[in-house]
Amino acid sequence: MSSSSQPSGYFIPSPSPFPVMAATCLVAMAFGAGLWFNDVPHAQWLLLVGLLGFLTTLYKWFGRAIAESEGGMHNQAVDSSFRWSMSWFIFSEVMFFASFFGALYYARVWALPDLAALHNQVLWPHFQAAWPSVGPGGLIPAVQAMDPWPIPTINTALLLSSGLTLTISHHAVRADHRGKAIFWLALTIALGVLFLFLQGFEYHHAYTEMGLKLSSGIYGATFFMLTGFHGFHVFLGATMLSVVLYRMIRGDFKADHHFAFEGAAWYWHFVDVVWLLLYVLVYWL
Template structure:
């Protein structure tokens, strides 16, 4: 299809990046699972960490290559209105799949708090179950004690979690003003507001690392701290991964803006990045409420 022919749907050439991305996610999942298992055994080989690092590196290679191909196609004038509609539908479906992903973890948290913990606490119907499984169990959330007697402390919402909430809420405002700057043709506002959003995302990740260090060293809150530790690190950890990817996404958009890409009429890549960032912010608000506050 020639560059001027816009009547047909653009079909891109075959790409190696989907299979490369699949391999990257396999290495990340396999490596992360074995790394967690290795943490429980100091004598383990620790090869799970190496697989995880390899998966992350392959993922970055895939993202760089795929982004480059997409940018070249867009800048070459190969994309048309119909493809733009497909891109929007694809991004919306992707965000919907991410919503379902977090819904599964929130559902597990709800099941534990509303059904499993009260049931294990014992009532007239299962008093014997309570006495046999965990006689000293107290049905309260968060569970700060495991059946073997290990005790930990719950992570409160004051301090780092509250600061991170303010940071992400602020980042939603800055990226909104960046979007307004793009639509008004104010590239200085666009670039500066987006750069501030990226800095806020990096700040959030830095403080989350500090929170994890505090949890492990001061609170005794680890992945092996029973079901509370499991759900805490699974929910906050996966959200942190999404913030990392979202920050990288925004960084690519900022580099493109510096090079003069995008206009008020043609800027779907930036729009998709802003959608994703707002989604990440909303998920954190739910996390802050159900994991830290309630």
């Protein structure tokens, strides 16, 4: 159905194969991962094919949406639907991280004191409510908590600075100063990449010199799950901004029509806020 037949002017795209293609690839990835974890021969290739197919589908799907947008087919109603969609997506990410912060809170504030309480001394006579926890009877090798200095603090400064540079770039887009917007956006991406590099260095130090691993009890599990998933989101955010940068260089976006930039910026600022919570709750408390 074409947009010209819509009296409201709301653009409705033609029938698309991309939703079915994406769903098929995701199912292939799920089966491939499940079979691979159960040592089924060659199952990893099914996972790989599904992943490559999914990435290709996204590339084609987003490419069509971009062409529609740059072709003037997206009006204010479509723009509003995009904003609501991105808002709900970020809200789902908030709930995702809330579950891990909740696990950290429960382990430290409720589980440790309760296991060390008098009524549990029969079951766990030698349990100590110390953080990082070594488990009942010292089943887990003792590890040292990660120090907030220097790498986590430097990374905090990097992400806060990247939020500032991204805001400057956004204001430049709204003022139609394309060269300035490109420069500050590129600097934002560079700060994000440097953050990931330093986090990788921190992980290497934790594994090789401190003995802190994902298997190091509740502390190791919550530390690597929180920081690892956050790092993955930094990677996703940097990827989004890189696509926006490429589009900006080739001439896309106008001062009053640049939601792709805004959506990626919202996501990046969300990642910044999560890191601030993580920095305080994981590294300092």
